[in-house]
Amino acid sequence: MNNFASRLRARESLVGYWVVLDSPPSTERIASVGYDYVVLDGQHGLLSTRGILDGLLAIDAAAGSTVGLVRVEANNATPIGRALDAGATGVIVPLIDTAEDAAYAVRAAKYPPSGIRSFGPTRAGQRIGPVPAESDATTVVLAMIxxxxxxxxxxxxxxxxxxxxxxxxxxxxxxxxxxxxxxxPDVAEPFEAAIKRIAQAAAAAGVAAGIHTNDGPSAKRRLSEGYSYATVSSDIDHLHQVAADHLGVVRG
Incomplete structure (x- = not known):
């Protein structure tokens, strides 16, 4: 059984990647690199429910220790449950404004008596077992700030x-x-103050603090500033960047 959940809860340093394209072969290739997690973007990505399932299959097919997370489309029990049933190790829930919003996300991801998740683990039951308590213990819920x-x-x-x-x-x-x-850049100072405040709030509560970044150096910097996990860019951004770089070299 993968120990990602325990590592994240222990606030170990974790590095991930972001996928927006419905391209299982490339997702599998990315998962084989060695990232701790790969996020499939169900909110702004070009992924249907089937695309999320195929992406999770591709991550598992890479046969490494990388796990698949899903950024769900909304703080709603249906997409949260579907992502977990499909085999996601955790969900990132967008547009959380209050503690009440966060509490709902937790309940949506957990089975009774602690939550409201309907039992029907489908593919997830083959990965972590059909026992609800085991699922709750090995899947994570992350709230977007x-x-x-x-x-x-x-x-x-x-x-x-x-x-x-x-x-x-x-x-x-x-x-x-x-x-x-x-x-x-006009709001760089208050932005950095907000980034610091968020990391401190997570540390005080004993939960993991994660952040999306544009590149490896930025991810490394945030990890050194109190964040325990960081995601590096995305497949579509890197595809564009590398293609443009090569074209620039050829054309001088």
Missing amino acids: ETASALANVEAICATPGLDGIYVGPSDLCLAIGGKFPGD
Whole structure:
């Protein structure tokens, strides 16, 4: 049984990757590199329910220790349950504004008596066993911090019982604090202050703090600043970047 959940809860340093393309062969190749986790983006990615299933199959087919997480489309029991039934090791839940939102996400991901998840593990039952308590123990729930309300309530969100960690969406967070666009240098100082506050809130609550980054150096920096897990860029961004770099070399 994969020990990702226990490693994340122990706030070990973990590095992941982000997938938005419905391309199982490339997802399998990425999973074979050695990342601790690969996230399939069910909110902004180009992945249907079948695409998420195929992506999780591809990650497992890589036959390494990499696990598949899913950023679900909404804080709703249906997509959360579908992702976990399909075999996701955990869910990242977007647009969490309050501790009450986070508590609902936890309940949606857990079986009774602690949650409301309907029993029907489908593929997940082949991976971690059909016992609800085992599933609850080996899957993780992560709440996104990406809105002004989430930032204002971050300490309460992090203290939500059963929540394993938080995950910073830097693009939306930048807009939430007044940026005109993601990465707006005019709000660099308050943005960094927010990033620091979020990490401190997670540490105080004893939960994992994660963040999305644009590249390896940025991920390494955030890990050194108190974040326990960080995701590096995405498949579509790297595809564009590498193709453009090679074209630039050829054309001088």
